[in-house]
Amino acid sequence: MKAYIVGVGMTKFEKPESRDWQYWDMVREAGAAALADAGVDYGLVEQVPVGYCFQASAAGQRAAYELGLTGVPVYNVNNNCATGSTALMMARQFVQGGISDCVLALGFEKMKRGALGGGADGGDFKTSPVARHYGIMAAGHGFEMSPPTAQIFGNAAREHMERYGTTAAQLAMVGAKNHRHSADNPNAQFQDVYTVEEILAAKTIHDPLTKLQCSPTSDGAAAALVVSERFVVRHGLHDKAVEIVAQAMTTDTADSFGGSCIDVVGKPMTAAAARQVYEASGLGIEDVDVIELHDCFSVNELLTYEALGMCADGASGALVESGATTYGGRWVVNPSGGLISKGHPLGATGLAQAAELVWQLRGEAGARQVPGAGVGLAHNIGLGGAAVVTLLRR
Template identity: 50%
Template sequence: MGRRVLVAGVGMVPFAKPSAAKTYDDMGAGAVKAALDDAALPYAGIQQVYAGYVYGDSTCGQRVVYRFGQTRVPVLNVNNNCASGSSALWLARQAVESGAVECALAVGFEQMPPGALGAKWADRPTPLTDFAAALHDIYAVDPDLPMTPQYFAAAGVEYMEKYGMAPETFAKVSVKARTHAANNPYAVFRDPITLDDVLGSPRVAGPLTRLQCCPPTCGAAAAIVCSEEFARAHGLNPKVAIAAQTLQSDAEGLFDRRSAMSLVGSDVTRAAATEVYEKAGVDPRDIKVVELHDCFTVNEVLTYEGLGLCEEGGAEKFILDGDHTYGGRVVTNPSGGLLSKGHPLGATGLAQTAEITWQLRGEAGARQVENVTLGLQHNLGLGTAGVVTLFEKVS
């Protein structure tokens, strides 16, 4: 890492079901305004903009920020699947860290259609063509079911066969997610659910039931990052900094490993987390709060181990001992995560950033984790883009 990069402000709008949501430009502008207000900074102070989204035409980012004026600043539109928001933050952080600019805005938004994700272009190969071929080679893919949950169902089956975990342990993750979301006014699903509710919901694929899959969601979130010099010059007082961050794709041999866990990004998660810990000189046992990519309960379980929150094969004990929630070793997804807060693809990584920032500033209200000095964010897009960011409290 070069220059220290501070989080000057964060903001988001409440997430919503597609049937109840505003348009992407309204949501995106709401998140940007919240971040500007949080930083006590006018839009004229922003020197670059990175806008993350998946479902939208080109230059949607300009549509959002032109609400605040046309200032000639560069606006880059970023599509990196479900990691688009974190990829936008990665670019903004790089720009400030390198000295290219002193202050940059990352905004993520999504106006999602209802229903399962699917390819939008039928006249060309999909980006996941090789992934799908590899999955067909190791898993009985059902052509009548959506593909995305089948990747994670296959990963769940592989994990259970490898480590002997009971399928109902996955379901406990959904119960925990709803318990946390009850204290988050930005979350879509805040009503508590029981283990029987989760297991009794319609089967989607493999061990996954409907309540173990994140819902289509609309929403927006934003973060402003700046240098220490910029903060001093503008009278800002940021309380959070980015200690380390990495964005990675897959390593050679992915499609030869015959592993669904690898196809959904478990190797990328592990490599990215290792790099971040080494850069920051931090042991994962020092981290008390994590926002991780729980698009499906299976992925939360895989990510516990990928981030080093528990030993390999130890996720079931980690869950049964309550080490993933308040009173345990680390609180995972105090926001309710993607499963309960919702997953507007382009906004997710920046919503995670907002939650970790609030936690480090002691502003998370009823979901506040005690004595937090470090917070970890993990965002994953199939195809593959994996972002891990370590935030630290600034004294």
């Protein structure tokens, strides 16, 4: 069976503690927007997967109850930074497997200010789910006082520079591009535009990464209504429907732990998920027009170019420098501003990517619209690890 997204919604992503609201307020806003977008009443929703990382167990129920008290199953989903896309994948599986005709995927996060710790709980590294990942980093690079996630990605950037000659300026170009894109996104946490020189001159978080190349902590929520083909026909939703053509999730294999930070932050997982999606859909990266990918740090955007097959290994710095990943280029990557500028409330990120792509494929993205967008790809990754790649088509 086919699965379609017929409604999407999100809140504006904001700096933590900048607005007096609770996580259920965020979910009510985003979920109601998705239902209104589709013109579907919550009473028709049969199942509700809810993604988040930082709230207590059963917070998904507390949030979903804001939309209605219908007694349907609510699932609490936590897959680190890939949580939002994991909730979307569950919704798609319920529909594609013939279990349900209408499923609402929700994702939210209410975060604390400051850098993330080594995992969603920010706890003791010895017992952390990502202790093995950080052990690989420490063996090759040591362990410093900078934020742990910035360290592991910053060390991946150092390896890429040493191995392929990637430059600090090319890394900064990713940040400049995504900040420039977010200027046209009213839902983005930041809408300021910076030059490459300004990004290079910003505060260093972990060399070579500066503050303007790192995603911020954020508050926010996003939602997507996923339905079957018969639901689309029954409710006359053809004009709203965007097909989930293929989707795959992968987790770590032995390739992740061979000793390189490039691998431990997820490049092999992404490459494997992309291969599965291309094989299942019969489409390739050459068929894609617009991409929302997980640029938690600028280096991860470059690594993802390579993992998705947009360029050869080591050629991603040259690719972003060529202008191939912005308006007027071969693809438009992160027209929303990406995690770096749009923001990164962990549980909402993957669903916000889906929302952006749905708007792009419907031609509803306003000033940031990608001309002629017909196929979109989303990539969402979390250390620990999980990588989800989703291919959407109008």
